[in-house]
Amino acid sequence: MDKLIGAGLALALLAGCASAAPLGNTACAPEGRTGTALTDWRAAGFVTDDADTAAWDLAACLASPDPGLRDGIGYEGLTALLRRGDVSDAVRLRLSARLGSQLSVADAAGVTAPFSALALSEVARTDRVDPFLTDAARADLVEAAAAYLESVSDYRGFDDSEGWRHGVAHGADLAMQLALNPAVDAAGLRRLRAAVGAQIVPAGGHAYVFGEPGRLARVILAIGQRNVFSADDWAGWFAGLADPAPLATWGEAYGSEVTLARVHNLRAFAEAAYIRASLSDAPGVAPISDGALSVLMALY
Structure with a gap:
């Protein structure tokens, strides 16, 4: 603040x-x-x-x-x-x-x-x-x-x-x-x-229901279209999202409402980012498609 x-x-x-x-x-x-x-x-x-x-x-x-x-x-x-x-x-x-x-x-x-x-x-x-x-x-x-x-x-x-x-x-x-x-x-x-x-993934276990993950994904696509960050840079950023810590595995997320909301929000963001990036031929966007897919694979 x-x-x-x-x-x-x-x-x-x-x-x-x-x-x-x-x-x-x-x-x-x-x-x-x-x-x-x-x-x-x-x-x-x-x-x-x-x-x-x-x-x-x-x-x-x-x-x-x-x-x-x-x-x-x-x-x-x-x-x-x-x-x-x-x-x-x-x-x-x-x-x-x-x-x-x-x-x-x-x-x-x-x-x-x-x-x-x-x-x-x-x-x-x-x-x-x-x-x-x-x-x-x-x-x-x-x-x-x-x-x-x-x-x-x-x-x-x-x-x-x-x-x-x-x-x-x-x-x-x-x-x-x-x-x-x-x-x-x-x-x-x-x-x-x-x-x-x-x-x-907002604090407190809030689950998005008003399209927020898609709007957040649009920002990431806009950044990717600038073609400023390397593929390795993007891979590292998405790897941070895919990390289940402090959970040992994403499978443990299904044991509480807060962690279930985390999975829900992250999956919704990754799906939106993957679809948008896959449909774009702008230089710099391919690493976003790859990174979002890696998150989805980790969650599924």
């Missing part, structure tokens, strides 16, 4: 250098819209004459306990503006700081941090498509993303009335966008890979 806070502060300092002028609303009322005006705006594709203010306003919706505002307005609206390339470099920088600082927010509803991570993945994507971060700021963002993914301990996924939290999956989405960025160096990729490794 200290690393997460430190990286967020570093991003905030950089954003402060970009602009000190206030922007927009602090509640979920983008450009003053509420109620049906918001749903109409969404239906119209979030068209606006002031994308910078709208983007800043939409970010406030990410903390809403209302899933319609949080997901359908905040996340979808911010994504639309960012993917159209409508948001300025200065505001993208400020958004990266704002969202990065919110990765450590522990609100009662448990929604601010995971949705900040999800929205931040879209900001990170724009840096890959149209770079705006300095090397130092990008490195801080990598550290913030990795520290957040490692820190997730609220494993709630979807609730019929409360919507999504999905902290691990959203953290993985952020890590994936950074892993795909050619400006992220080998040290950054190694840091992101370590963060993924920390959540493949």
